[in-house]
Amino acid sequence: MNHIVRPLLDECVVVYLDDILIYSRDMKQHVEHLRRVFEILRRERFYVKLSKSEFAHEKVQFLGHMVSAQGVHVDPKKIEAVRTWKTPENYAKIAAPLTNLLKKNTPYKWEPKHQEAVEQLKQALTSAPVLILPDPERDYVIEADASDQAVGAVLMQDQGNGLQPIAYLSKKLHGAELNYPIHDKEALAIIIVFKAWRCYLEGRRITVYTDHCSLKYLKTQPNLSRRQVRWIDFLETHFHYDIVYKPGHKNKADALSRPAHVAAIQVEGMNPLLKGLFTHGYAIDPEIPLAEKRHLLQWDSDIAYRKGSTKIWVPNYPPLRQLLLEEYHDVLYAGHFGSNKTLTGIAKHYYWPHLAEDVQKFVTSCDTCQRMKSSKQKKAGLLQPLPVPEQPWQVVSLDFITGLPPTTSSHYAILVVIDKFSKMGHFIPTHTTARTEEIAQLFVRHIISQHGIPTTLISDRDPKFTSKFWKELMSLLGTKLAMSSAYHPQTDGQTERLNQIVEQLLRAACKDEISKWDLHLPVLEFAYNNATHAATGQTPFFLCYGRHPLTPQKPTASATVQPAHDFITTMHQLWDRTHKRLLDIQQQQKRQADRHRNDHTITVGDQVLLDTRNLDINHLPSKLRPRFCGPFLSMGVC
Structure with missing residues (x-):
């Protein structure tokens, strides 16, 4: 309504909800103001009920007060009960204990002065001061x-x-x-x-x-x-x-400023249904009599309040408490906030024992919150490290680096292969359109021909590695295929890290010859394999071959040649130390990772929610997509 009559507000109109008050200095002006208001109402198709309207009054009742040119007065109907008070006929009986303390042997006698005092009290109680209207030109x-x-x-x-x-x-x-x-x-x-x-x-x-x-x-x-x-x-x-x-x-x-508490705690405006739930709850809650006995309650309008507070005491009546929890958490204007904000909202107006625990339980079990909010908890499940191999080229992992510019040899990808023990790597140029058979030929030519057949091969779930041909080839070779978890590249984190190193080496080597980056790969591979690895404390080349290669910085080979038996013994001792070192590092990494994880075990029959970050759900934009879907029944555990 304020929007409808906005042009006339503070000029000749005051609006409160659907009540319109029109004021003017004289009758002529008043008629003009009425005409303007009616034109607006007619244009906006609003109807005025004649039986509820008053026109051309010098004084009107508005919002429980009498409003006139002189100011705002108390409504006479509100003070009629005080005006009609009867003279206290039993005054002597009621006041005797007090008056006897002041005067002895003084009989009660009602005199005109007493009646006059009563009338003066009536007048004082019913004659609230008139509130004048402010004059903006005065101080x-x-x-x-x-x-x-x-x-x-x-x-x-x-x-x-x-x-x-x-x-x-x-x-x-x-x-x-x-x-x-x-x-x-x-x-x-x-x-x-x-x-x-x-x-x-x-x-x-x-x-x-x-x-x-x-x-x-x-x-x-x-x-x-x-x-x-x-x-x-x-x-x-x-x-x-x-x-x-x-x-x-x-x-x-x-x-x-004197009252210690608000003068009268009112529950006017409380929904009748809600008040009915309170009334029923007080009647059946066995804790209410105990709270009254301990002087924890104060009553007003059939509603119990916590002693010395304006907070309503909520009885132990589950439907009522559930309703309040839903009103302060589930509804649109409550916002589905967390436990702290929900508790703060309820605690402003209500109290019951163990309120914080009930709010915590309610919020954590909210289905909407579980589906729509991102998880702030630690990741479920402790870290499960892969077994550490005992010698070079037992366990091998491979991955692709893609998105590279095409070279003159039509290469625009790199097949990266790394030995999980020695950390030796091979960087093989290829292209993303290579068929599985071509990748298999590269693997045989560059890996198996130089290092033999590995016992385990770790890869992501690239279609080339999940194809039937690749699986059959590995089966014929006797190599176990180990696929990383879906959407979890951290399973093969070592290869992911090596990919970053290869890209870094390429950026430094090919800044002037971007189209010939594949020609630099053999030299970069040698540089990587001849550098000390932080995990093993040795170079990959030395761990594999037991010697350091000749380089321009080392122009001559060592003249001393170790006997074959001693060389084999030395290599096995080196591998044992390296294996133990890798185990220690792995356990240290596991302890660090488990600090940010929960040891939560999913068993068969559990209901679980599925993360939707990698799912296409009804083509919803990611910003508005539910964070989880389900629940789904756990049928088995890997």
Whole structure:
């Protein structure tokens, strides 16, 4: 509705939900304003119910108050019960214990002065001060005060009849505010009211009355806390104000800050269905009588509150607690946040024993969260290292480097083969369109012809290595095929690392001859195999052949030749030391990796969710795709 009548807002119209209040200075102007409002309603196809409308009134009832040109008054219907109070006929009986303490032998006698006092009390209770409308051209006066647990303030103006109230404010302190020293609480009262009434105060001169004398010197104090500096910066940036000391008993805001708790805890607006669940829950919860006996509860409007708090005590009634958990977690405006934010949201208004545990259990079992959120937990399963071979070329792994520029020999890929024991590598130029038979020929020509048939061959799940031909060839050779896990290149991490080294060597060697990179591979292969490997502490060449090759840096061979038997013994000792060293490094890596993993075992019959990062689900964009799908039943464990 605000959007519909926006052109007339603050000119002649005030809107609250579906109520429209039209105000004018005289009848002629009022008719024009009505015409403009009706034109807007007709254009937007809104209908006004005549029986609920009033026209041309000098005073109207609006939102529980009487509004007129003089200001805002209390609705007479709200105070009728006080006006019709009867004279207390049993006054003597009720007040006797007190009056007897003050005066002895004084008989009760109702006199005119007593009746006059009662009438004066009635009048005082039913004659709330009229709130005047603010005049934006006049200065404002604020009286502010703070107590241990609340702050209060009155906004006033002198429009020719002395200071009259425009608005009242009373606010309970929460959290860290309760621990502020009294000086900061009094200053906080000023900050709160300036923020609340900022729309009135900006651009006008303001006089603030406080009963805390030291606040007069707030701007000139030499030692200020960070909080006080922020407050002063806020006040000085936006307002023109003076702080004046006024004793508390003369400060109208003093009464607004006195109550230790909010005056009356109301449950107006609570859904009737929800309130019915509370009522039923209180009736059947056996813990409620025990809590009352221990003075943990206070009641208001049939709703129990935690003693000394505004939090509603939720009975041990599962449907009710489940409903509250869903409202603060599952619904769209709750956001499916984690345990901490969900707990904070509920704990603002509700309390029950073991609330945090219930929230934790509810959130961790939320199906939507499990499917849609990325996992923040450690990876499941401990690291399972591959067996360490005992001598060179028993276990071999191979992979492709692709995406290279084509050479004059039509090569644009490299088949990388590495021995898992000695770390010796072979870099074989090829192309990605090579058939499985061609790859097999390269493997025989470059690996088997030089090192023999390996017992185990490790590769990824490239179609060339999963083909029927490749499997049959390895079977005929007696070589076991070991495939890496799907979408998990870390299984053959050593080859992946060697690929990076080869690419690095190529970048350095081929910066001027990119189209001839395949011609450099033999030399780069030699350089790699003649370099000491960090894992073994030896060069791959030495571990395989028991000697170092001749290089330009080593022009002559050693004149000493070791006897064959001694050479064999030395090599076996070298391999044993290398095997032990590789085992130690592997165990160290496993301990490091397992620090970031959970020892979680999946058994047959378990229900599991499947990661969707590598799945194409209904062609959804990856940003909006569920992170997990399922659940699926575990039929077997590898």
